[in-house]
Amino acid sequence: MTMRARWSDLALVPLVFGVALFVRRYALHTPLWLDEQMIARNIRDRDFGELVGRLGNNQSAPLGWLWSQRALVSLFGTDEYVLRLLPLLAAIGTLVLAWWAGRRWLGPVGAVALVTSVATSSAAIRYAAEVKQYSDDLFWTMLLLVATMVLLERPRPALRSYVLWWSVAAVACLCSMGAMLATPVCAMVVVGAGWRRAGLRAVAPFLIWLAAFTVHYLASLRYVVGSDYMTAFWGRRGYPPADAGPRELAGWAWDRLVVLGRDPLGLSPHDLELVSHLFWLLVVLGCLAAAWRRRSFGVLLAGVVVFGYVLAVAEIVPLYMRMAIWILPAVYVAIGFAADAGARLVVASVRARRVHAGGLAGAAAVLLVGALLAPLIVARAGPQRVAASDERAATRWLAGLHRPGDLTLVLSSSRHTVGWYADSLRPRQEPVFAPPPAGAPCTGTELSAVVDGYRRVLIYGNPKPGQPTRTGEQLRADAAAVGTVVATGSYGPAVIALVVDVRPAAERAPAGCYRLL
Incomplete structure (x- = not known):
């Protein structure tokens, strides 16, 4: 018909x-x-x-x-x-x-x-x-x-x-x-x-x-x-x-x-x-x-x-x-x-x-x-807006630099990104910046202790809109305190993608206090 x-x-x-x-x-x-x-x-x-x-x-x-x-x-x-x-x-x-x-x-x-x-x-x-x-x-x-x-x-x-x-x-x-x-x-x-x-x-x-x-x-x-x-x-x-x-x-x-x-x-x-x-x-x-x-x-x-x-x-x-x-x-x-x-x-x-x-x-x-x-x-x-951050490229870049024995620190907001695009980034931990009250000791784990026993640390995160960005900002500063940043990935204004060579414990500067999830 x-x-x-x-x-x-x-x-x-x-x-x-x-x-x-x-x-x-x-x-x-x-x-x-x-x-x-x-x-x-x-x-x-x-x-x-x-x-x-x-x-x-x-x-x-x-x-x-x-x-x-x-x-x-x-x-x-x-x-x-x-x-x-x-x-x-x-x-x-x-x-x-x-x-x-x-x-x-x-x-x-x-x-x-x-x-x-x-x-x-x-x-x-x-x-x-x-x-x-x-x-x-x-x-x-x-x-x-x-x-x-x-x-x-x-x-x-x-x-x-x-x-x-x-x-x-x-x-x-x-x-x-x-x-x-x-x-x-x-x-x-x-x-x-x-x-x-x-x-x-x-x-x-x-x-x-x-x-x-x-x-x-x-x-x-x-x-x-x-x-x-x-x-x-x-x-x-x-x-x-x-x-x-x-x-x-x-x-x-x-x-x-x-x-x-x-x-x-x-x-x-x-x-x-x-x-x-x-x-x-x-x-x-x-x-x-x-x-x-x-x-x-x-x-x-x-x-x-x-x-x-x-x-x-x-x-x-x-x-x-x-x-x-x-x-x-x-x-x-x-x-x-x-x-x-x-x-x-x-x-x-x-x-x-x-x-x-x-x-x-x-x-x-x-x-x-x-x-x-x-x-x-x-x-x-009209023109389509393209996302400013490319988490796919960022995580795959880090995965390409990952070596056996490296520690990967991943912001909680990005754990599913890593789990989807680069599950090989292990061992992994999720740090959350948890500063103690003024004058009180750290009740979590200092970053210097977190990286103890590791020669390199890979840090990744992309804080989502509306979520606290303080952990990400603090991680950037603390990374420089405990080691030397040897590689940085540029995949968006908020994306953190770092490779850090860890210094010996005696040479590390004081770093922040974290809870590990």
Whole structure:
């Protein structure tokens, strides 16, 4: 069967633009950063069976995603290109699904707006080149939304249609925690809309999803739910204030629109509050426009966003940053419907040969969508910022200079970098500068004692933004006190990469006090 060209296919232009943005970010081949290193060490160092259960380094990811990554690593190695291939494909897949949805349900203006929203999404661009599962959250949630809308528009779906839908939801459950969160909303809409037409046929295949969820929970998710580490990590971020009353809760919900506009939506930082509220106004109008087309469409799109708030109020999933990525497909589809409805009102006004309120409102909606998306297009098309520090090169440089018997001192913030790129740098210790109170003796270990018995010491670290840099600065000074720096690597303004020849104990100057981890 051939596919005839439509005006909606103009959305192929932003699709190609989006693919170019994703591939450009992927092609930078940047070193893995801390979060990537921690999950990548699980993928590299564990086999398929060992990925079942609690992961190391306080990490969590869907089992299907972990196994897919492990398969790629087994076949092609651990280069950054390999590790980031699945996230890239998922991001491109999200774009393709957005184009297909626009082609099926929207006109040219709506389809272009929908695909452009995805193509310029800061979350989609970032996670298309990051060894994390969030790109898969976008893909599987978008696929689940599209599959739900296809099912909803069928007058009398057969049993096999419901079996297929629940099967898609089951696979999404194994591969994406975000899609798992969206499934209850999609399922309620599917069952609610299909009950009169299909009765138990709409519900019975639920057992397919339940089996997949049960297996996933027992194998992986139960180690994530209620995690003390994650609870401490997120704190109150993404949740309403404790013991908030109705007024405080409403204020939090309103303020959350700006927070989500910053991340994960990545809207223009100029007048962010106004831009965010206008954007969410368009989302509301888009949900209404979708409901005008088919009531269940509007309920589906609005339901995903509302459910995100429900989970945050219940303190189950924070509505913040990457934890809110799963609501974005519904948001972007709603923007497409808003732009499409506006364009249709303008066309109706032109055909009627008179200006009326509907035409003016439609023109305003289309212009507002364009005004919000245009700065994103310009910003995303601009030059890419490259990380100032190259930890990959720094650790490999040190590994090339390492000799048997050398001591390596590594800042705690960089232990995963060394473990990933240069695990041969052993023996290793992690010093933390711990100066005693004035006049008190050192309760830790003086650096002179740490290096006792070694002829050479290799020192490495890259303090992360927001972390104390004092240990790194002190190590530089103390290195000169206990030995002679014979090699220095220049791999970024904050990176410490030193090779030190240790002097005899009698020739060492006093050095700092450290705790060794």
